[in-house]
Amino acid sequence: MKLASEITLIPVLHGKIAFAAHVRKLCNSENFDAIAIDVPLTFEQDLGEAVDRLPFISALTAKDNEDHLFYVPIDPCDSTIEAVRQARQKRIPFHCIGFPKLSIPSPMQGLPDEYAINSVGFDTFSALCLHAAKLPQKGSYNDEAARFIAHKLLQLKQSQKNVLALVHFRRFAAVVKHFGKEETYNALFAPAPTYSLSKFLINPDHLYFALGELPFVTAKFEKERQNIFSEPVDIIDCIKDLFRETRDDYMDHSIAAEELSPVRIQAALSYLRNLTVMSQRFLPSLFDIIEAAKGVGGNAYAVRILKSARYYPFLPFDSNERIMDTGISNVALSSEVGPGDKKEIFESTNLFRDMQMHWKTLSIKPDPSLEKRKKYKYTWNPLGMCSHQPEDIRIENFNSHLRHRSLQILSESYSKSEKFTSSVKDGIDIRETLRNWYTGDIYVKEIPPVKGKIDTVVILFDENNDHLYPHRTVWYAEHDQESTLTFYASDPFEDLIGPGVARCTYGGLSLLFPPRTIPSAFEVTGELNLTDCASKLVAGALMFSREKAVAIVSAQKPDIKKRMLASRFKKHLVWIPMASFSSETLRKLRRFHILNGKNVRSWASRFIGD
């Protein structure tokens, strides 16, 4: 709105792209002489320099006498920061006209979602917000602050011809009220208290708590600024990108990537949309984003989504600045620069946070920090290794399922058809009867009982990348219902996820049931001139199996080398295609955990995700 012919006044909320984009549009469509922003005057001195450092995000802090810390994050999605950027680009002056006395702002309530601007337009949305925000009480902090802003605007009116002024919704109506009063011009204000001012770089991992939008969305907005041909950022599209890009970046876990088909991503987004609608919002919260990702892709995908959501790519390479760790209502400040510095905790207020931040606990199994990994590695006892029991049960169930299925395959392969004479045997063979329809004979099927059993099952997940699986060993059964397990897997020390808990991936395994004590297949097969782990595993299985048939689950049918190996041991391989199992089943079976002793079993499940 035009407050006077010299002043264009617009109401804003902090940290929201919709307002920043509106300010940018306004600055590009009109030539302003100066820009005035509702940011406390206290921060004016350092603000320009901090904004010039963008895209690196820092915070300007002001500590009062009671050690309460107020801070202003230099958020690229904030409309006031955007206004300062525009002023710096167009080489026009900017003025902080906010009340210099700092106070903890009360959270805004009952405001419509700013995404509605896209549908109803900026003016209608602002009218709705102003209606919800109401006029501050006379004599209240916001009323006094509004009087100060009006006073400053009246001063600016004298010196500038066309000023763009950004005022927060909390004070907007009161500013308009005070601007029209004569006493505002001559108003006197008590001197502001003194604050200890500083600037810090915000810890990139904690940007979520400092910024108004997700760091991922903030990065997209920043990238849009850098490319003049790019489309305007749409937050909903950004959320879609978040799900898609995270899935595409799953390079290290190719199995998990396969199962996250476009249909699943679509299901996740529909689910997220519904959760958002149920919360009566247009834009999803981080909690719902993670919940939707977890529902569709499990813990691993949810953790990756979380990593992507908080990721902000613009980081200074070599900064000597002090870092500020940011929480919801407190911050940790380092007293000196450098690693290992001591941190001091302060109660804090983010002056750019308009809504109250609600924290809900969500059970998620994050990967441990580098520091913790080192600690877990250091405390690992090399003499104690055992399995995680729920995974034992899962693999044993799968083993018995495979043995049952391979017996079925065997019996089907031995079935034969013959002309009906006196007995229908195992039923009429319709196919054979139809084939010989012209003869008028009826054919019956006979499925003979399979002689022998299957005691060994080999599962080959990966036959070609032995270098990824240096951990090759045999695990003997703890009781008579467990198989003897021979496997090659990834190095447990590479992925320690909890105290005494290592995460591994099978390359291949063989299960011998009933269990027996056998030597390692990777050692005793040395004389057979076998080079790869898969062949050694198969050779070991053929060597120690007491039955004629050995079941093998693999992506490809056993090659000639393996079949010759089988005939050498006077046995044969029953192939079950890997594709007959769902990728989710295979993913769950393939990922297993090694525990550092039986004691660890009592807490391992706390660190092991699904």
Add this chain to the structure above:
Amino acid sequence: MEKVTIGNVELVLSHPVKTEMEWIGQGEPIRQLAACWMVLEESDIALTPRIIGLPGIGKTTLAMAAARQRNQDVYVMQCTSDTRPEDLLVSPVLSQDGKISYHASPLLSAAIKGGVAILDEGNRMSEKSWASLAGLFDHRRMVESIVAGITVTAHADFRAAVTMNEDSSTFEIPDYIMSRLQPGIRIPFPQREDELRILSYSLPFSSKEVLDICVDYLQRAHELDLPYSVRDGINAMRYTLKLLNSGEQQKDTQSVFNEALKQILGDEALDLEKLASRRKNSGEHLPSMNLGDFFFPDDEDLNPDNDEEY
């Protein structure tokens, strides 16, 4: 018996379940289930979620309570490894007059009437049975019965959920079915107050002493990540009350409860102290592993999960 005629074939429908299930505490899973079943416009389709959790944690109860919130009839289909495709859709039955009558399964009845179908223990079914439902759970929203020779298009209000146990096999569910059973809703263990409310709702005649003993036990077990659920607690309480009323009055309630636990869950259920001491001996401080631990893995002061206020 209600009958409908589809394509000249008369189908006898199953009855909806009449129980009045109430969901106590834990608002998040029921919100998630309601979100899955929400439809925003005509072309939108409802999701069919998997409800996952340990046995006895309340998966079926959750689905029934969510259906009740929507004021819809509930049809429960118990799935086993022997469930055949025709069991899921239409079964031919020889009627009294010697003719074949076609009986619609609870699932198909829900699809026809616009109710909520709960496929209980769905992971036990074979791929062959699942394959017959593929069309019902995607955009086609239709299913074909070979036995009756009819094609049924689901009612717009038809909703479904599948409950799955973590312990039983899921080997036979192929990817194309899994992609239709999304998302997964996991039910965690309830908080102390909720657990107390559930137990007193299920056993309103129980004494406070038995209730407290049981809740203490279950909460301790949850802390130690043991798979003992509310259902185990209810069974133990029920048995304790029966023992107390049948001549075991001279023993104290705690030892009767322990005896009941031992008989229901086995000897190892009484070893909580041993487990706890094992943890203690390891000297490890075990974090809660929640969302806050992701942002502040090494910093407990800033971690909002460590702050009761939030």
